[in-house]
Amino acid sequence: MGGRPRPRFRSVWVFHVDASACNGCDIEVLDVLTPFYDVERFGVKLVPTPRQADALLVSGSVNRQAVIGLKRVYEAMPPKPRIVAAVGACAIAGGIFYDSLAVYGGVDKIIPVHIYIPGCPPRPEAILFGLGQLLGLVNKKIEPRILYPGRRVLDRKYGVLFNERLYKDLRYYLTRYVGYYDRDYILDDLLEIINSSRTVEELREKIMDKASRLKDPRLREVYSIAGGYIVEKIREETGAV
Amino acid sequence: MAKYFEKTDKWVVTFKYPLEPLEPPRELRGKPEINPDLCIGCGACAEACPPNAITKEIDYREGYAKIKIFYGRCIYCGRCWEVCPEGAIVLTNIFEMATPSKDDLIYEVNLELHTCSRCGRYTEFTERQVHRAYTLLTGIPRERRKELLDRMFLCRDCRRQVFSHDALRNRRTDKYGRASQTPF
Numbered sequence: 075m076g077g078r079p080r081p082r083f084r085s086v087w088v089f090h091v092d093a094s095a096c097n098g099c100d101i102e103v104l105d106v107l108t109p110f111y112d113v114e115r116f117g118v119k120l121v122p123t124p125r126q127a128d129a130l131l132v133s134g135s136v137n138r139q140a141v142i143g144l145k146r147v148y149e150a151m152p153p154k155p156r157i158v159a160a161v162g163a164c165a166i167a168g169g170i171f172y173d174s175l176a177v178y179g180g181v182d183k184i185i186p187v188h189i190y191i192p193g194c195p196p197r198p199e200a201i202l203f204g205l206g207q208l209l210g211l212v213n214k215k216i217e218p219r220i221l222y223p224g225r226r227v228l229d230r231k232y233g234v235l236f237n238e239r240l241y242k243d244l245r246y247y248l249t250r251y252v253g254y255y256d257r258d259y260i261l262d263d264l265l266e267i268i269n270s271s272r273t274v275e276e277l278r279e280k281i282m283d284k285a286s287r288l289k290d291p292r293l294r295e296v297y298s299i300a301g302g303y304i305v306e307k308i309r310e311e312t313g314a315v
Numbered sequence: 316m317a318k319y320f321e322k323t324d325k326w327v328v329t330f331k332y333p334l335e336p337l338e339p340p341r342e343l344r345g346k347p348e349i350n351p352d353l354c355i356g357c358g359a360c361a362e363a364c365p366p367n368a369i370t371k372e373i374d375y376r377e378g379y380a381k382i383k384i385f386y387g388r389c390i391y392c393g394r395c396w397e398v399c400p401e402g403a404i405v406l407t408n409i410f411e412m413a414t415p416s417k418d419d420l421i422y423e424v425n426l427e428l429h430t431c432s433r434c435g436r437y438t439e440f441t442e443r444q445v446h447r448a449y450t451l452l453t454g455i456p457r458e459r460r461k462e463l464l465d466r467m468f469l470c471r472d473c474r475r476q477v478f479s480h481d482a483l484r485n486r487r488t489d490k491y492g493r494a495s496q497t498p499f
Contacts, residue, residue: 111332163388
């Protein structure tokens with residue numbers, strides 16, 4: 075293990091503060107301690123009192139009750155190194171409670187924060203990544219991006235039968251059946267078939283042929299339904315114009 | 316006993332993650348990213364975002380519409396992906412976003428605003444939105460299309476003026492030359 079980076083800190087003892095979190099982040103913090111993720115191999119240990127702690131793991135959008143406890147915990151810590159890690163969207167900027175009157179919205183409004191770990195809740199791997207950064211084992215991988223893409227928009231190319239409006243109709247129709255995650259893959263596939271065919275009959279045959287070759291019965295259903303819908307729509311369009 | 320120790324290496328379940336790279340699953344909902352070539356700046360994502368992690372601001376002085384994502388507040392619900400009419404915003408499977416500085420969590424797309432063809436001021440919609448609206452006019456009958464095209468490149472105020480001007484010119488009058496009660 076010669077190439078392994080040397081940690082900045084050794085055996086950081088951590089105290090976990092729940093500053094009005096929904097317990098999602100707290101459960102993920104507990105997950106990090108299980109043998110599967112095992113944060114103790116870096117010397118990170120959860121301690122029962124802030125007087126023994128080097129670092130705080132704060133989760134939750136700090137509300138008016140929690141801020142009293144949070145301040146007392148921070149003052150009870152030894153003066154060095156007093157590291158604070160904000161875990162989860164609420165601890166960083168208030169999460170979905172950011173505009174609530176009962177909430178301060180962010181740990182950094184109360185005490186200085188050394189590392190922000192986004193996620194709602196963050197995955198155990200994300201917490202490991204954050205703690206690894208704190209210890210100096212890994213470097214950050216994100217940086218601010220401000221883009222000026224210009225005024226030209228990327229135009230999709232359609233064949234003889236199709237146009238922008240039909241594409242959008244088909245897109246929303248597919249979303250109703252398969253949801254937005256699988257939609258994109260199916261849509262790409264269907265577009266290829268539509269753009270390569272010249273007549274409505276040919277298109278219909280091609281889609282039914284494709285559907286019959288699929289193994290998954292759910293996909294077969296979706297392809298045949300979407301195929302019927304496209305054919306109907308194109309017939310309407312050509313009939314009107 | 317020797318056999319037991321031989322086998323123990325295979326039974327290690329612990330991740331080596333921060334020391335070795337990890338391939339996240341493809342369908343993991345991670346950092347949302349805007350494809351700058353596809354985004355038209357309509358702001359549907361900003362409307363749908365429950366914690367307002369995505370916001371749309373219009374800068375009339377510089378002439379840009381800013382679509383801004385602040386990852387610190389994002390809850391990865393995927394509603395922006397669901398509502399985006401162009402398929403520009405997609406949730407990638409990147410989760411390694413921990414950072415010591417809050418400024419790193421910003422992603423911003425600046426799109427040029429359309430200028431009104433009558434008065435020359437910036438409108439509240441982008442150049443790309445007008446382009447997209449133009450491409451959507453394909454299946455519409457020619458007379459109706461011309462009527463729409465006349466008003467498409469105007470700002471909101473000019474559109475109102477042109478509309479009222481046309482309405483006054485085309486108003487119905489009775490046989491004495493007086494305007495009727497129902498002008499349209």
